[in-house]
Amino acid sequence: MNRRASNIFRRVARPSRGARPTDVAESMERAERLDPVVEAVQSVARRVLPAGPLRDLLNGVPFGHPAHAPMTDLPIGCWLSAGVLDLLPGNRRAAGTLVAAGLAGAVPTALAGLADWSSLHREQQRTGLVHAFGTSTATVLYAASLVARLRGRDAVGRALGFAGLTAVLGGAYLGGHLAYRQAAGVSHADPVQHLVPLGWHDLCSLDDLPPGAPVSRRLGYISLFVLRIHDDIHVLTDRCSHLGGPLHQGRIVYDRDDELCVVCPWHGSTFRVDDGAVVHGPATGRQPAFETRVLDNGVVQVRPLP
Ligand code: FES
Structure with a gap:
């Protein structure tokens, strides 16, 4: 040169x-x-x-x-x-x-x-x-x-x-x-479609999930919010879509339609645990949600909801 x-x-x-x-x-x-x-x-x-x-x-x-x-x-x-x-x-x-x-x-x-x-x-x-x-x-x-x-x-x-x-x-x-x-206003939830292959994935044992208290579990590259209520297991991505707050540290509440929700500990965004729909802002983007099932051997499996 x-x-x-x-x-x-x-x-x-x-x-x-x-x-x-x-x-x-x-x-x-x-x-x-x-x-x-x-x-x-x-x-x-x-x-x-x-x-x-x-x-x-x-x-x-x-x-x-x-x-x-x-x-x-x-x-x-x-x-x-x-x-x-x-x-x-x-x-x-x-x-x-x-x-x-x-x-x-x-x-x-x-x-x-x-x-x-x-x-x-x-x-x-x-x-x-x-x-x-x-x-x-x-x-x-x-x-x-x-x-x-x-x-x-x-x-x-x-x-x-x-x-x-x-x-x-x-x-x-x-x-x-x-x-x-500075990524204000964009979704900070993990891009599940790029990080999780299609189909069912082993997550953890049912016995590892404390009833009524949300916990964090890893699935490959991403952290998941996991909530066990009796025999129902609700799974969302853990990084809040607003600015990435840890949802597993949030409060569990019922909204006015008696739907179970999680309130983000950082700014109070409220998501329905069934499907990740936003109930209250400041988040506007839906929290990616997962379908769940429990196998006969007690293993909890998840797959992304479309
Ligand atoms: S990071 Fe969850 S509400 Fe702001």
Whole structure:
């Protein structure tokens, strides 16, 4: 390799630190100085959005996916479209309408984000806090832009709109970092279909399972939550789909339909032990479940439910 090629290779392989947006985002994850603000906002979030049906809805439990990310399409889509119209002549009313529609969508979107954020790990919360600062700044700028437009000060309204667009796109970048690099909002349950071959597998002896108390048992690469109630054996993957909490350390409860459930010890997600369905968030993804049977020799076998 000649010297010139070697220099190019070194530049590509070792980019200078701090030069990339991801480096900035990663420095936010480690920014402990944000923690006092995180704790203050967290205590407000817990009071404003206690566990219950509204919080489940904002988390996205009825939809089986987090609600916040798709909801951001409304304000970002409206404001981006308003920005395009602002670049063209004769679209004053249409651009103003889009700015107002984006503001209307921003409030429920922020509440959904707050509900998700309040049940994240601290490193994720630091990034989420800066993300929320960017999108809140954008909302304030767009509100000011709308006021300016309504007062006939179109040039000021457009300038404030473009400033808001810059802030919201910065916030959206950090939202992407939170989802794709820090894995907030994705399922953390083990990908059973890739780790467990089809068919029945020996798990353990029935005598090894204490009645009424959940335990953890290994099946190849994955840990399973195993609960024996009389002659019934319920098996789920042990890593909670929300952020990977150990379900075998959770509480066993009955939900309002008298279905047996496990409550995750980390953030309180509640799963039906029969099939892993989510009863309460913040988890939105079903917990992978297993069918069970006991052989004549007392060996418990499991196979993944489709
Ligand atoms: S890890 Fe958060 S609820 Fe289970």
